[in-house]
Amino acid sequence: MEDTDMNDMLMTRNSVGSEDIKISARHVQVFYGDTHAIKDVDVDINDKTVTAFIGPSGCGKSTFLRCLNRMNDTIDIARVEGEILLDGEDIYDKRVDPVQLRAKVGMVFQKPNPFPKSIYDNVAYGPKIHGLAKSKGELDEIVEKSLRRAALWDEAKDRLDQPGTGLSGGQQQRLCIARAVATNPEVLLMDEPCSALDPIATAQVEELIDELRENFSVVIVTHSMQQAARVSQKTAFFHLGNLVEFDDTTKIFSNPEDPRTESYITGRIG
Amino acid sequence: MPTSEHIVSSFDRDLEGIQGLIMRMGGLVEEAISDAAKALDTRDVELAQKVRAGDAAIDALDQTINEEAANIIARRQPIARDLRTVLTVFRISNNLERIGDYAKNIAKRSEAIIEHPPVEGTGASLRRMARQVELMLKDVLDAYIQQDADKAQDVRERDIEVDQMYSALFREYLTFMMEDPRNITTCMHLHFMAKNIERMGDHATSIAEQVMYLVTGELPDDERPKANAVPMA
Numbered sequence: 001m002e003d004t005d006m007n008d009m010l011m012t013r014n015s016v017g018s019e020d021i022k023i024s025a026r027h028v029q030v031f032y033g034d035t036h037a038i039k040d041v042d043v044d045i046n047d048k049t050v051t052a053f054i055g056p057s058g059c060g061k062s063t064f065l066r067c068l069n070r071m072n073d074t075i076d077i078a079r080v081e082g083e084i085l086l087d088g089e090d091i092y093d094k095r096v097d098p099v100q101l102r103a104k105v106g107m108v109f110q111k112p113n114p115f116p117k118s119i120y121d122n123v124a125y126g127p128k129i130h131g132l133a134k135s136k137g138e139l140d141e142i143v144e145k146s147l148r149r150a151a152l153w154d155e156a157k158d159r160l161d162q163p164g165t166g167l168s169g170g171q172q173q174r175l176c177i178a179r180a181v182a183t184n185p186e187v188l189l190m191d192e193p194c195s196a197l198d199p200i201a202t203a204q205v206e207e208l209i210d211e212l213r214e215n216f217s218v219v220i221v222t223h224s225m226q227q228a229a230r231v232s233q234k235t236a237f238f239h240l241g242n243l244v245e246f247d248d249t250t251k252i253f254s255n256p257e258d259p260r261t262e263s264y265i266t267g268r269i270g
Numbered sequence: 271m272p273t274s275e276h277i278v279s280s281f282d283r284d285l286e287g288i289q290g291l292i293m294r295m296g297g298l299v300e301e302a303i304s305d306a307a308k309a310l311d312t313r314d315v316e317l318a319q320k321v322r323a324g325d326a327a328i329d330a331l332d333q334t335i336n337e338e339a340a341n342i343i344a345r346r347q348p349i350a351r352d353l354r355t356v357l358t359v360f361r362i363s364n365n366l367e368r369i370g371d372y373a374k375n376i377a378k379r380s381e382a383i384i385e386h387p388p389v390e391g392t393g394a395s396l397r398r399m400a401r402q403v404e405l406m407l408k409d410v411l412d413a414y415i416q417q418d419a420d421k422a423q424d425v426r427e428r429d430i431e432v433d434q435m436y437s438a439l440f441r442e443y444l445t446f447m448m449e450d451p452r453n454i455t456t457c458m459h460l461h462f463m464a465k466n467i468e469r470m471g472d473h474a475t476s477i478a479e480q481v482m483y484l485v486t487g488e489l490p491d492d493e494r495p496k497a498n499a500v501p502m503a
């Protein structure tokens with residue numbers, strides 16, 4: 001029947017994603033002191049794919065996201081168990097340098113947090129400390145390329161020496177994305193990147209995410225069901241520290257398996 | 271299946287409101303089928319005229335439902351089962367509207383037929399066929415309100431009986447026409463009326479499929495059983 005394709009139609013452009021596994025998490029548990037924040041989570045994050053994490057406040061989305069680039073190391077009481085492999089390598093191995101890891105697995109936070117420096121320096125900082133540029137010319141190139149990728153170049157090119165904090169909220173968020181992509185990461189983690197943005201800036205960031213997935217694997221935490229449906233190909237639903245359901249976004253938003261998922265995404269009392 | 275309420279209760283009221291409109295429309299359409307067939311059988315011109323006039327109300331409901339459903343999509347951005355609820359509302363309303371058109375056409379032909387001498391037994395047999403479709407429609411609307419996929423499947427399977435009745439009537443009219451050419455005008459009308467009722471059955475079946483989609487998230491993938499309709503001329 002022609003009617004079959006209704007749901008597909010709504011999300012066709014989201015239907016393609018790579019099948020190669022970029023990050024593989026097994027039996028991941030996170031404790032904050034006595035709080036058991038993540039309970040035995042298994043998940044595979046595909047390469048060149050946008051994966052959305054959704055779930056009610058406090059369910060552990062940010063906690064799990066932070067496991068993927070060891071940001072939880074910076075929290076004293078946090079304890080992470082289980083195994084997380086990036087391209088088959090255990091990222092919690094003693095030989096792995098967390099700073100190097102975070103260059104490969106970049107992060108964009110909920111609130112835009114540019115350094116109190118010029119736009120140029122915000123973007124150039126990472127490549128400088130990781131020694132990615134041999135000359136000023138090369139650094140200029142990286143800065144321009146990153147700002148272009150973050151769709152900020154046209155607005156910023158004439159004011160590169162002005163402070164990043166002088167940009168609008170949406171521009172600041174794109175600056176943070178430029179900063180995150182400047183080190184040429186393989187994975188980009190985004191924790192509610194649009195929650196402080198207006199609809200236009202949100203649309204720009206979403207467009208950017210869609211472009212980024214040509215080169216990166218993107219994981220985004222969002223409270224907007226519509227945003228998850230728009231930008232991601234895979235969606236994971238977390239509830240009370242458990243990964244309840246993980247599937248193609250199309251499936252999750254048209255016909256989820258678990259009643260808890262359906263209750264959550266349709267805005268019902270669970 | 272989450273049957274619990276939305277946190278935003280006005281969303282529930284919107285969805286219930288639009289489903290209420292579907293049921294109201296369904297009631298009018300059932301009555302139109304029944305009255306159109308009765309008008310033919312009892313040669314009641316006034317009743318036939320009433321059916322024709324009544325179609326405007328059905329069309330108006332269809333339009334209201336479409337507007338309401340579009341509003342819900344714009345304002346609530348429904349997903350999952352909520353989205354299916356709204357999508358099926360569009361389709362079911364459209365099916366009902368078409369059934370209403372067929373009933374109106376039957377009424378119009380009844381008025382034309384009544385001017386000619388009756389052909390023995392034809393009114394009653396057509397009325398039986400209409401009754402069959404009317405029951406299918408009633409049951410499928412019950413299945414819709416009760417969200418009962420099994421009941422919908424049952425209606426879907428009954429369409430084959432309507433197809434068979436249509437084939438039988440088709441042969442009967444052919445015989446009458448060959449027996450006496452004066453029957454031709456009446457029997458041609460009767461044939462179109464039987465065809466209209468057969469199409470109503472298809473629309474009731476389509477509603478049954480929408481109910482199954484609404485409840486399970488999937489349309490039935492098997493081919494519906496089909497009777498060999500008409501020996502193709």
Ligand SMILES: Nc1ncnc2c1ncn2[C@@H]1O[C@H](COP(=O)(O)OP(=O)(O)OP(=O)(O)O)[C@@H](O)[C@H]1O
Nearest residue numbers: 032035037055056057058059060061062063064075
């Ligand atoms: N630094 C911390 N110290 C102690 N407990 C924490 C810490 N961070 C998070 N938690 C606890 O871990 C659980 C998961 O929190 P997390 O921030 O991962 O949730 P979330 O899904 O991101 O929620 P939100 O949608 O509100 O951002 C919560 O119970 C929270 O209180």
Ligand SMILES: [Mg+2]
Nearest residue numbers: 061062063191
């Ligand atoms: Mg969080």
